[in-house]
Amino acid sequence: MRTRPTLEKVAARAGVSRATASRVVNGSTRVAPQIRDAVNRAVEELGYVPNQAARSLVTQRADSIALVFPEPATRVFSDDPTFAGIIRGVSLEIEEADKQLVLMLIGATGGYQRAERYATNGHVDGVVIASMHGTDPLPAILARRGVPVVCSGRPTVPSSLPYVDVDNAGGAERAVRHLMERGRRRIATIAGPQDMIAGIDRLDGYRAVLRDSDRRSIVAVGDFTRESGTTAMRQLLADDPEIDAVFVANDLMALGALTALRQAGRRVPDDVALVGFDDIPAVSYAEPPLTTVRQPTVEMGRRLARMVLDLEEKAQVTLPTELVVRESTAS
Amino acid sequence: MRTRPTLEKVAARAGVSRATASRVVNGSTRVAPQIRDAVNRAVEELGYVPNQAARSLVTQRADSIALVFPEPATRVFSDDPTFAGIIRGVSLEIEEADKQLVLMLIGATGGYQRAERYATNGHVDGVVIASMHGTDPLPAILARRGVPVVCSGRPTVPSSLPYVDVDNAGGAERAVRHLMERGRRRIATIAGPQDMIAGIDRLDGYRAVLRDSDRRSIVAVGDFTRESGTTAMRQLLADDPEIDAVFVANDLMALGALTALRQAGRRVPDDVALVGFDDIPAVSYAEPPLTTVRQPTVEMGRRLARMVLDLEEKAQVTLPTELVVRESTAS
DNA sequence: GGGGAGTGTGAGAGCGCTCTCTGGAAGAGT
DNA sequence: ACTCTTCCAGAGAGCGCTCTCACACTCCCC
DSSP: OOOOOOHHHHHHHHTSOHHHHHHHHTTOSOSOHHHHHHHHHHHHHHTOOOOHHHHHHHHOOOSEEEEEEOHHHHHHHTTOHHHHHHHHHHHHHHHHTTOEEEEEEOOSSSHHHHHHHHHHTTSOSEEEEOOOBTTOSHHHHHHHTTOOEEEESOOSSOOSOOEEEEOHHHHHHHHHHHHHHTTOOOEEEEEOOTTBHHHHHHHHHHHHHHHHTTOOOEEEEOOSSHHHHHHHHHHHHHHOTTOOEEEESSHHHHHHHHHHHHHTTOOTTTTOEEEOSBOOHHHHTSSSOOBEEEOOHHHHHHHHHHHHTTSSOOOEEEEOOEEEOOGGGOO | OOOOOOHHHHHHHHTSOHHHHHHHHTTOSOSOHHHHHHHHHHHHHHTOOOOHHHHHHHHOOOSEEEEEEOHHHHHHHTTOHHHHHHHHHHHHHHHHTTOEEEEEEOOSSSHHHHHHHHHHTTSOSEEEEOOOBTTOSHHHHHHHTTOOEEEESOOSSOOSOOEEEEOHHHHHHHHHHHHHHTTOOSEEEEEOOTTBHHHHHHHHHHHHHHHHTTOOOEEEEOOSSHHHHHHHHHHHHHHOTTOOEEEESSHHHHHHHHHHHHHTTOOTTTTOEEEOSBOOHHHHTSSSOOBEEEOOHHHHHHHHHHHHTTSSOOOEEEEOOEEEOOGGGOO
16 A cells, blocks of 8 residues: 655645645635646645644644443433434534544443543544433533533533533423323323433423322333333332323333333223323334424434534523324323 | 643653653553653643644554444434444444544435545544445445455455455344244245345345245335335235235334234234344334344444454454244244 | 673654745736 | 835744654673
């Protein structure tokens, strides 16, 4: 393999100086047309590609951003398309900006130090943290180190860090109200983990609506996995057999709950109505298709990327969610 | 934000030369213990982190590899955990080697040139192509440019490029033979796209077994999406209502087929037995749970990464698949 | 006790690029 | 015709690091 051509070679071939060649490559306007053409031709002929390392060294920019998935997220990763949506969104925006995406799935051992070290060594211009765990120390650490950080999901502890979240509470409220409108009396919930903002806010939304209508909450807690949905549903049925509706804090658990209901001989929606959250593809193919709350995952990814790339102001953003009504809540 | 400390500063603080500081940072043994300690202390105190760009510039290594998902793959991405498995595997191995993973989802517009340009500018040490499309020109282009490339999935056109594939044909054969052993007479298949090696090989496996037992093939073709599975299943039932078993080339289509069967009033497995391929989590929660062929996606990712990192010899590897029997093929 | 072998440290070049600064040519103004 | 401005190209420094080479020192053996 022959060595890759340098700017020097391009300049020599075009009969100009390295500085001029650099100007052309970087699209400066203040270059005479015929010289620009000559350089471009040389670039073409030699197949010149700028050395990013050399460029970064002098510009102090890396032209890439990191997308970090903390350990707890990686576990769900393979079964929850929510993360895929965020990746896609971030990727789309990054590509448009002609930058690179560095993906870090933080493993169990020493992943944090590794991510911290990496993010602070100038190899990335910013970090998007796809953490659903609000107690994650990484964002604050990086921010203190001067690395631009944007979080996916509002941190559980109030902070001034920029984030992009979805309207979890609002979505939950709409879902529960929808169940009430359909005439459901005993509305339970399967909540998500209470160390994640999505788990907390969705439970809050559920509680707020029930409180307003003077009903009591019936709560089981899962961990956003399908299995935990099944377990929680069984428990709910054991605790209160009269339940006629369940708001489940995510679709994966809702699918698990559906299994438990079927096994218990309850018909959906006839006996028990079911609402999920996320709108992953699988729920629209479930039997029956599940009503759920859609969250704009790709858009989330886009906003996260735009903020960290400074294409838009870093802020604390909450994107709207939308109730998608399907058969599982037919009256 | 104060400027990050350089090796120079560390050396000064430790009272040694830059060269010695470099030796310590890079873990050379030929340094006197007390000097090593002094340097390490200085590193600690200053919070020194090596500048990767500067390092890459001189070593000509990037310490990162790219994982490329061509356009057709990105479409399935969000609903098919197969890709997530590959990503995890690659990520695990990369992390162990203390390198970085650059993820490229190739978009519709100019993604190829972008990927090519990026991969050849010395920013990555190698490329893993998660292409299921064997006609993809990218691998050959990069290989010609001298970039280490490993493909996920055997290219459809014979080539000497290293790849990691799974035993698609063998898995399909085992699945179909399993259906025969369960006494099924009319075994159809829903094949995958015939421009992907997984689609081709799985159909070949199906055909081989039927040929050996002198039965005729009944084939419908899908594109690996759930919807196409439903459509193909309907078509199959219309063509030949006597069908009592279907081998489906992937799980997503199998789930789609299950929907079609249910809608047509066919019981699974009583009337029609169903086998999928991939073993995604969803099929074990389907009603009934589907028999399928498991492929080791995480292991695939690991092998891909190890090859491209030169931790093991680049070769053409085929990993075994395994039949997982569940209720959908009970006799 | 002198020459080699072995060991640890420093000096300095240079990776490929960007960017400031300077110089020269051309055009405009008096 | 001469100066002033404008514009564009080149020279050169230097980003932070690694690595070769040279050098100083200790140790050992004949």
